[in-house]
Amino acid sequence: MSILEKLKKISRKEPEIRHFCIQTIRFKKFLENARVLLDLFNDGREKVLGEYIFDRHYVVSLIDSVIERLGMMVYDASVLVPKSGETLYAMYDKHKLAAGNLIGFSASGNGGAISGSDTSEISLSAEPEYQLLSDVLRWFDGKEAPTGTTVMDFMKQAFFYVLQFDAIGGLESSDSMKNQSLFENSGVLASDMGIYLVDLWKDALALPEKRRAINDFNSVPLKHLLMDAGVKDVKSGPENIHNGASWVAAVSEYQLSLNTLKPDFQFRLETLASGYEQSDFIFIFADKSASLDSILPAGFHIESTDYGQLAWNLDVSVKTIEDSLMIIGRNLFN
Amino acid sequence: MSDQPLRIMVIDDENIVGKRLKPALEKTGDIVETFEEGEKALARFAQEPFDIVVTDIRMEKIDGIEILEQILATSGRTKVIIITGYATVEIAREALSKGAFDFIAKPFKPSDLRAIIERASRELRS
C-alpha cells in the first residue's frame, strides 16, 4: 500500500498527544546540543593541558562552534518555551559580543612573547594560542568571566527556563492534572505497570487500540531502566493523588524521556543511547530536595543551582548509559 | 623497531607545529628537520630525499598537494603524511589519490602522528 493510500485510511483527527511527542523530540535536540556544548568545553580543557599541537585556528573554531551550538540551544528553548525566547536571545547576544571580543582582542597581538629563541623549552603559557585558549575557557566556565555570566551559567539558566521548575507553562504544566488527563485520555497507561508509556513515533500517528504492556515496547533504554524493577515497585512509592500512574515514559528505540507526575517530587531523566555520532546523552533534572547521590551511580557530575539540580555524564558510550540506567532504575523503583 | 633511524621532514608554516613536533619525534632516535617554507623544504628534499614527509595541506605560499606531488616525483618511495586543519572528504580524496600515505587532523597529539609514522616505516621496510 502506498503512503497516500495509508494516509487516507487513517482518521483525519490527529492525536492530541502529537504535540507532546513533537516537543519531546525537540527537547531531545536541545539536550543533544547541550551535550555537544559540554563536550566542546571539555575538548578545550584537554587541549590546554599541553600535550596537543594546535594553532590559533583551532581556538577560533572552538569559539565559533560554541556560539553556534549555544545559538541552536537558545533556538530550541525558544520553541519549547516561547515566553522566554526574548530574554534568552538577549543574553545570547551578549555572549556573541564577548566571543567577538576574544577573537578580535587576541588578533591585535596580545599574548605573551615567546621566550628566547635559543632555548629548546617553550614556556607554554606564553604561547599566544594557549593564552587565548585559557581566556576562552574562563569565558566558558571560569570564576571571573568577562561578561558577567559564564556560558555554563547561561546554559544552566536555559535548562531551567525550559523545565519550568519555577512555574510558567512549558513542557509540563504546573497543573499536573491537565497532563495526567492527557495521558489518561490517550489510553497510554501500561497494563502491567503503573506508568504511562508513550511511543513517540507511533502514538503521534494514531492512538493505541489496545492496552499496552512494557514488553510490547522495543525501547532499549526503557528495558535497561526497568530491568530489575518488579511490577509492584513502580506502582508503589509516594502516594498518588489521583488514579492512574505517577510516572510517564516517552520512548523510541533509543530514546527515553522519563518524568514524574507527582507534585512533590520532581525528577526527570532524559537519555538517548543510539551509538550514533555525537547525539547520545544522559541528563537528570531534579528539585533541590532530591537526594541524587543515592539515585545516580558514580561518574555523574551533579550541579546544584537556585532552580534545582542538574546532573549529566560525559561518558556517553552506550554501555555506560545502559549500566547507569539499570542502577538508576533499581534505586528509583525499589 | 629497526636499526636505521628514519629521516623525517616536517613542513608547516605555523611555527609552533615544527617546534613541538621536532622534540616529540626525535625521542625515538629519528632525524627530524622542520621547515616553515615549502620552497625551502623542497630544495632540501631535492638535495637528499627523506623517508617520511609530514606536511600541512593548506599553507599561504604553497599548497600541500603541490608539495606532495613534487616529493613523490622526486622520490617515489617516500611516505607523505598530510596534516589538515579539518578533515574533509574532498581533501582526503585528493591527497589519497595523489599518493599520500595517510592524513591527520589538527589538533593532534604527537603520539598519534607517531603511530602513523610507524605504520609508514613498516611499509618502507617491507
Added chain:
Amino acid sequence: MSNHPEKIVSYEKDYNFRFRYETLRSLLNKNGSALQILSDLEADLNHMRHYDKRIKRPIQRLITESLLMAQELNLMTEDHYSDLYEVIFQLRNKTDELFSDNQPDSDQPFVVRLDSQAGPEPELVGGKAFGIWRLKKYFKDLVLSGFIVTTAAYNRIIKDNNLQNRIRILLNNLDVTEDQSQFKSRTQTIRRMIRETTVSEEIKDSIKEEAELLDQAFPCRLWAVRSSAVCEDGKHSFAGQFDSELQIKTEDMVKAYLHVLASRFSDRAVKYRIHNNFSEVDTPMAVLFMPMVDPAAAGVVYTADIKDSDSDAIVISSVPGLANRMVKGEEQADTFLVSKGFPPTITRIIPAAGSTETVTDIDYIGNDKIAEIAEIAGRAVDKFGYELDIEWAVDRNGQVHFLQARQLNIGATDDPAIDKISQRKDTLPIIEGGMTIFPGRAEGPLKFLSPGDDLSGVPDGSVVLVEQPRPELASILPKIAALLVIEGNPVGHLATLVREFSVPCIFRLGENAKILPGKNIISVNATKRTVYAGIRWSGIRERVLARIAAGNRHQKKSGPLYDLVIGLNLLDPDASSFKAKSCKSVHDTLRFMHEMSVRSMFGFGDKQSRAWNKKSKKLLTGLPVKFQLIDLDQSVDKNLKNVAPENVGSLPFKALWRGISDSRLFWPERWEREMRGMPSDFKETVLGGNKGPRRASDKNYAIVARDYMNLNARFAYHYAMVDAMVGPGTEHNHVHFRFRGGGAADENRKRRARFLERVLREFGFGVDRSGDLVTAWFRRYPKKDSENALEFLGRLIVCARQLDATLKSDAAIKLYADYFIKELFEMFV
C-alpha cells in the same frame, strides 16, 4: 559575529522578526546537514547490506531532523503545513518496520577447508570455491585439498585498515565514460592500497597453519592462489575473471593473497561492476589456496556442445603444461570432441595448429586420459544437476585432477577455446589478418567513418570501420558491436579504451578492408582475426545488443529504502502536485520544506511577507538583474531604500557578487538594451529564446548578515539558491547551492544539470543531482576557500542561464565544462 551594541538593541526591539529569521536559519541549516546525511547514505547503501544497523541510525536521524524542520516551517507559517507531520511519522514507522528483520553479524571463520564436512556458505567462500568444495565432496580423490580465506577475512582486512572509507572515497562519482584517466588513476590507487595493506596476525596465522598442514601432505611447496568472488548470480562469470597467482612459494602466500584481492579492482572488473550495477559490498572476495599440480597437460571440459544443441558431444580442450594462458585466450588449444555414450568415444580431434587434416591423437596426452576425463565429467553433471565447465589437469603421474567447476553458460561463450568448432569449410572470410586488440565475435551493419563525420549519427550495434584509431572514437565505444581499424598502433590510447570497453576489435586490417563498405552486414571474429560477409553465428547479434543495452541503461537504484528515504519524486515546485501529502520519501519532504520556507520568507502572496518587504532594500547595479536585500545587521541607514554592493556588509554576499559582476561575463539582456532599435526578429535570432525576466516574481531576494547569506534567484524559468556562512572559523562554514533550470526541453535541462554537476565537482563541491535539480555543498573550508567558492558560483549562475539552448549533445557537456573551468567565458553567449 556582531561587534556593535546598537545591533543588539535593534534585535530586542523586534523579537518576532528575530525569531522568524532564526527559524529560517535553523531550518536551512538542518536542510543542509540532512542533504549531507542523505548523500552519505546513498553512498553507504552501495557498500552495506541495506538493513545494516549502520544504515538505520542515520536514517532515524534524518527523519528526526525532518520532523523538526516541519515544526519550524509550521512556526513560520502558522501551521499551514501540519499535513507534513503525518507524512513524516509515517515514514519513520515504515522504515522502522523494514529494519525489524535484521541480519545479525556473526562470527565467521577466516579460513575454511576444502575438505570440511559441513558445506560452507557461498557468501563466505565465493562461488568458485563453493563449486570446488562441491566437486571435492563428490570426487574426493580428484580434487586436491586446499583452503579458502573467506570473505570474513576480507571484510576484516578492509575494516582494520579503514579501506572501506578510502575505497569508497576513491570510487565515488566515478564516471567511466567521461574521464578515463581519472578512472584509471583511481583504480590504480585502490590496487596499490590493497597490495600494501596490513593483514592481521590472526589471519596470517590461520593461513600459515593451513599451509603447514597441507605442506605435509603435498610437499610440492608451490601454491595456486585464486579469486573466488561472491557475485549476484552465477551467470556473471566474466566478473569473476580476476587474476590468479600461480606457483607461489609458501613464504609469499600472504603477498599473493593481497595481489589477488587487488585484482578485484582491475579497471575491467570495476567497470563491469559499475555497468552491471553490482555494489561493492555485495561482492566481497574470498581467495582459494590449492597446491599446484605440475601438469603434463591441462585444459577445460565443457560438458555440452554449446554450438550445436543437437550434438551429444563433450568438448575437451587441452594444452601441454599449465592452462592459464589458454583460459585467457592467449594460447590455442587442442580440442577433442567426445561422445557422451558409454564408454565415451572420441569422435574428432581438432589440433591447435589449425590443420584441418584428421588427427588421431595428440602427443602429450593419451586418448584414454581424455576418455577418462569425459567420463568423470559426465558423472559430475549428474551430481550437480546441470551442465558444467570444468578445469582439469593431468599430472606427471597420470593422475587426473579437477581444479574448478562452474555452471556452463549455454549461449554465452566468447570463449576462444570453443571457436574452432564453429569453423565451416564452406564459408570463407572476406578478410583475414591484422591484430586482435580485443577478442570476441560480433556482427552488425557496417559503418565507415571518415575523420570529421558526426559520431552521434552512428547507430547502436554497428560494426565501425575507420582508417586510423582516433581517440574521439572512445565516445561511441559503448554502443558499437565491433571496431575495425585499417592501420593503428596496438598500444595506443584507443586500443586501451577498446579493451576497457570490451569491444571486439581488430587493428591493422590493411588496405583490403576497403572492400567492406560495400557490404551491408558483416560478422567479425576478432579472436581469429577474420571478417565475413553476412550473418554467420546466430544469437551473437542479440548478445551484442544486450551488452550494449546493459551498458547504456542507467539502472534505477531501487529497494524499499530508496523509495522511502532517498528517491526524489517531487521535482517541480510549480506543479499542482507539489504538496505535503504528495511527499513519498524523506528527500521529498526536505525538498518541499525548503521550497516552502523560502516562499514564505519572501512572500509570493503571503501577508506575513509584507513585513519583510518593508525592510528590504534594492541593490543598485548596472547589471540587468534586480535584487532585494534584507540586511539583518542593518549596516546601512534603514531609511534608505537602496544600497550599493560595496556597502553591503555581508562577506558571503560580497564574494558571490564579485562572481556575478565579473566583467568577463556576458549578459544578453545588456545587448537587448543596446539593441532596442533593432527589428525584433533580429533580436530573437541573436538573443535566442531568452527575453529576460517575465514575471514580477522574477525578483531575486537575499537575506544577508555579516557572515551569512541566503539568496534566492529566480529569473525566467531558472531557480538558484545559495546559502552560505563564512566566518572566521571553519567548522560552520558552508556554501550550499541549489539549481533548478527550466524553460527548455527535458533533455537539454538534464544536460545543463550534468554540466553543473561536472563543473561543481571539479571545483571541489559535493554534488547530488536528481533529474534537473542540482544540489551542491562545500563545507568546512576556511574563509578564503569559501569566498572563492562563492565567486565561482556567481560566475556559474550567470553562465548557466543560457546553457540549455547551447548544450545540444552529450559531448557538449564536457566541452563547455572545460570552457568554464578554463575561464573562457566568451564561449557562454
